[in-house]
Amino acid sequence: MKAISIVALVVAALSFFIPVFGVFTAMAASVLAVITFRWESTLSGVTIGLNIVNTAFFTPSLLLSSMDMSDEFGSEGAGELYYFYVGFHVVLLIIGIILSFTKKT
Numbered sequence: 001m002k003a004i005s006i007v008a009l010v011v012a013a014l015s016f017f018i019p020v021f022g023v024f025t026a027m028a029a030s031v032l033a034v035i036t037f038r039w040e041s042t043l044s045g046v047t048i049g050l051n052i053v054n055t056a057f058f059t060p061s062l063l064l065s066s067m068d069m070s071d072e073f074g075s076e077g078a079g080e081l082y083y084f085y086v087g088f089h090v091v092l093l094i095i096g097i098i099l100s101f102t103k104k105t
Contacts, residue, residue: 005040008032012050026051030092037096038103048093056086
């Protein structure tokens, strides 16, 4: 499981440099991190934390697409896409923390 968590960390680091599909590679890395959260909670937590920072602050394509949606749908749909992607990582982090606390010793 350590190898999968290291692969997830490497994919999360690479998602910083991928322009458009970086959001999707970050999502895949978060899913891999949740799979290994029970055994390698530190590496998996760092991976999901990197993905949250990447999606929240370093993804201008999300902000641009949410601004395009605000022109089309009014001001109600402006941040829904942005909050969906950031919320996806936050929910996976919460699930991972629950998995970490419920592991059998």
